[in-house]
Amino acid sequence: MSKVAEKKPAKKTAVAKNLVIVESPAKAKTLKKFLGSGYKIEASMGHVRDLPKSELGIFVEQDFEPKYITIRGKGDLLAKLRKEAKAAKMVYLATDPDREGEAISWHLIHALKVEPEKTARISFNEITESAVKDSIKNARPLDMDLVDAQQARRTLDRVVGYKISPLLWKKVKKGLSAGRVQSVALKIICDREEEIENFTPEEYWSIEATVTSAKSRKQFEAKYHGTGDKKVKLTDKASTDKVLKDIEKAEFVVKDVKKSQRSRKPQMSFTTSTLQQEAGKELNFAARKTMMVAQQLYEGVEVAGFGTVGLVTYIRTDSTRISDEAFTAGKEYVVQNFGADYAVKNKPEPKSTRRTQDAHEAIRPSYIHITPEMAQDSLSKDQFRLYRLIWRRFMASIMTPAVFDTVAVKIAAGKHIFNANGSILKFEGYKKVYMTSEDKEEDIKALPELEEGEAVKPVKIAPNQHFTQPPPRYSEATLVKALEENGVGRPSTYAPTIATLTARGYVSKEQKNLYPTELGDVVNNIMAENFEQIVDTEFTAKMEETLDAVELGELAWKDILRDFYYPFEEKVNLAAENIGEVEIRDEETDVLCEHCGRNMVIKFGRYGRFLACPGFPECRNAKPLFEDAGVDCPACKEKGIEPAPRIMVKKSKKGRVYYGCEKHPECEFVSWNKPTGSPCPQCGQPLVEKGTKTKKISCVDEKGCGYFTAAKEE
Numbered sequence: 001m002s003k004v005a006e007k008k009p010a011k012k013t014a015v016a017k018n019l020v021i022v023e024s025p026a027k028a029k030t031l032k033k034f035l036g037s038g039y040k041i042e043a044s045m046g047h048v049r050d051l052p053k054s055e056l057g058i059f060v061e062q063d064f065e066p067k068y069i070t071i072r073g074k075g076d077l078l079a080k081l082r083k084e085a086k087a088a089k090m091v092y093l094a095t096d097p098d099r100e101g102e103a104i105s106w107h108l109i110h111a112l113k114v115e116p117e118k119t120a121r122i123s124f125n126e127i128t129e130s131a132v133k134d135s136i137k138n139a140r141p142l143d144m145d146l147v148d149a150q151q152a153r154r155t156l157d158r159v160v161g162y163k164i165s166p167l168l169w170k171k172v173k174k175g176l177s178a179g180r181v182q183s184v185a186l187k188i189i190c191d192r193e194e195e196i197e198n199f200t201p202e203e204y205w206s207i208e209a210t211v212t213s214a215k216s217r218k219q220f221e222a223k224y225h226g227t228g229d230k231k232v233k234l235t236d237k238a239s240t241d242k243v244l245k246d247i248e249k250a251e252f253v254v255k256d257v258k259k260s261q262r263s264r265k266p267q268m269s270f271t272t273s274t275l276q277q278e279a280g281k282e283l284n285f286a287a288r289k290t291m292m293v294a295q296q297l298y299e300g301v302e303v304a305g306f307g308t309v310g311l312v313t314y315i316r317t318d319s320t321r322i323s324d325e326a327f328t329a330g331k332e333y334v335v336q337n338f339g340a341d342y343a344v345k346n347k348p349e350p351k352s353t354r355r356t357q358d359a360h361e362a363i364r365p366s367y368i369h370i371t372p373e374m375a376q377d378s379l380s381k382d383q384f385r386l387y388r389l390i391w392r393r394f395m396a397s398i399m400t401p402a403v404f405d406t407v408a409v410k411i412a413a414g415k416h417i418f419n420a421n422g423s424i425l426k427f428e429g430y431k432k433v434y435m436t437s438e439d440k441e442e443d444i445k446a447l448p449e450l451e452e453g454e455a456v457k458p459v460k461i462a463p464n465q466h467f468t469q470p471p472p473r474y475s476e477a478t479l480v481k482a483l484e485e486n487g488v489g490r491p492s493t494y495a496p497t498i499a500t501l502t503a504r505g506y507v508s509k510e511q512k513n514l515y516p517t518e519l520g521d522v523v524n525n526i527m528a529e530n531f532e533q534i535v536d537t538e539f540t541a542k543m544e545e546t547l548d549a550v551e552l553g554e555l556a557w558k559d560i561l562r563d564f565y566y567p568f569e570e571k572v573n574l575a576a577e578n579i580g581e582v583e584i585r586d587e588e589t590d591v592l593c594e595h596c597g598r599n600m601v602i603k604f605g606r607y608g609r610f611l612a613c614p615g616f617p618e619c620r621n622a623k624p625l626f627e628d629a630g631v632d633c634p635a636c637k638e639k640g641i642e643p644a645p646r647i648m649v650k651k652s653k654k655g656r657v658y659y660g661c662e663k664h665p666e667c668e669f670v671s672w673n674k675p676t677g678s679p680c681p682q683c684g685q686p687l688v689e690k691g692t693k694t695k696k697i698s699c700v701d702e703k704g705c706g707y708f709t710a711a712k713e714e
Contacts (some may be wrong), residue, residue: 030300127310280477
């Protein structure tokens with residue numbers, strides 16, 4: 001009996017998958033939720049190629065051809081991506097939907113050496129299932145106009161930075177830098193400081209009368225206006241005393257009562273600029289922090305009950321426009337939760353703008369039904385606060401105006417007139433969900449019912465002396481606003497520009513205000529005297545428009561370099577001859593060098609400010625410059641040391657923040673939690689702040705003592 005040969009099962013052939021490349025692991029994780037097993041998602045970790053740091057990296061003689069190299073540390077990653085791309089059926093480039101994202105995709109195509117017919121570009125304004133799948137259906141070729149616009153900006157900024165910075169190193173000190181947008185921002189800050197220094201206060205007076213109605217017996221305030229319809233400025237005490245004498249025995253009579261209604265419309269949804277401004281004012285976020293947290297919300301976070309979701313739309317935009325779908329979903333939510341009276345009938349339309357990033361929507365929630373409160377337990381404190389701000393601003397933008405009943409009263413005292421104004425909120429409208437600090441401080445006072453011809457009695461008449469105030473210094477929020485209004489930079493440049501100014505020591509930040517340092521003044525003066533065009537806001541704004549023209553395909557990107565480079569190089573050579581060496585004294589502190597007893601000075605290094613001995617190179621002592629935590633050391637206070645040393649904010653070798661005495665190692669007090677400066681009422685040991693989302697005040701010896709209480713809201 002012959003044996004029948006058994007057939008071996010055929011090996012399964014692996015089915016090629018589609019490869020999707022994004023910038024970050026967080027974004028990759030979110031996309032995996034929407035795309036099936038036929039897709040593999042990998043992250044490029046940002047740019048993979050760039051101009052070299054050690055040289056200009058632009059071949060001027062070869063018509064400004066840039067020299068791109070693989071970024072250090074990206075070799076293994078690129079090798080892995082090349083292998084994945086070779087095995088993939090199709091490679092989808094899903095980088096961010098802007099110039100920078102388009103350029104990253106272009107660099108990836110070159111670095112991975114993928115056949116053009118095997119690659120496609122996909123982009124989406126929000127990371128939702130429908131948006132991602134629609135982008136794959138509508139995959140497109142690379143937009144070289146966008147790539148060229150990014151190349152133009154990158155090479156232009158490289159030329160300015162790499163030509164002027166060495167000049168500053170030679171003439172002032174090492175480690176300095178100059179930049180196209182950075183130098184304009186510094187000039188704006190320095191100009192404001194000069195304006196403040198040259199400001200001459202002018203005296204003026206006001207008169208405020210507290211009067212009461214005989215009918216209602218309610219008191220209200222009225223301010224001096226002038227005579228008849230003419231407004232009178234009180235410039236000194238003599239003119240004020242003359243008015244006071246005139247009205248001393250005058251009868252106060254209601255001359256006119258006007259009742260009306262006024263409405264206040266909600267603001268449009270956030271752009272990048274307005275988000276940075278509002279987060280600075282309402283949440284006390286630095287521009288850089290705002291963008292970092294917003295990026296996390298855009299790329300995706302794990303939300304209980306929903307999985308990994310991108311909570312907000314793309315965060316770099318000049319537009320206040322929202323899609324029809326978003327408006328419809330938002331309107332339905334408003335009607336269901338607040339009533340039809342709170343929802344606008346038609347979608348609000350923004351003013352037209354030529355800015356190219358208007359192609360993106362405003363920053364808004366990707367999922368209307370995921371409210372901040374629903375996501376709160378899944379978010380960090382900062383993520384929750386920023387998401388709540390974005391969510392509420394969007395909802396407010398599609399709600400009806402707030403309506404006020406107003407009354408304006410004129411009171412005659414002889415020939416002199418006093419004005420009193422009152423308003424009452426009649427209908428909340430958008431204020432139901434969104435109230436800024438300015439809204440909360442709005443003067444809403446009800447006046448008593450008054451009639452023309454009615455006599456009112458003055459209870460108190462108070463003259464007040466005032467002096468005009470100089471314009472305020474810029475905060476990060478108001479600087480962003482100024483840059484935007486002047487057309488300087490674009491949404492993605494504001495945060496890194498401000499961060500560079502502080503990191504280089506050109507600007508110091510004190511209680512939100514930005515002050516130019518001595519070094520900042522010197523650099524600004526050098527730039528203004530030798531590179532007037534670079535620091536000119538109008539020139540910089542026109543350059544942004546030129547870059548926009550490249551993006552729109554109206555201009556070749558190398559034409560910008562040709563027009564700019566040669567006149568600029570002449571100015572650099574001239575400046576090298578004309579600028580004398582400038583000595584900048586380092587800021588001296590009261591910290592004594594342990595080695596030689598000199599007062600240590602503040603230096604600026606690669607990782608920010610640090611303390612160094614001015615006796616270098618004889619004395620090479622240096623140490624970190626710590627931030628004051630705002631409280632005295634509890635251990636030193638207990639020992640009776642006066643004045644008590646301060647607690648400083650420090651970092652461990654692994655980067656974790658902790659709190660320690662400035663007299664370390666003499667005092668060994670350390671805590672992972674911030675001390676409050678108060679002793680525990682039960683055992684006398686230091687109290688510390690604990691928690692992130694829900695803060696509490698606890699005894700440092702929580703296990704042994706057990707004392708804790710809820711922290712007060714800020």
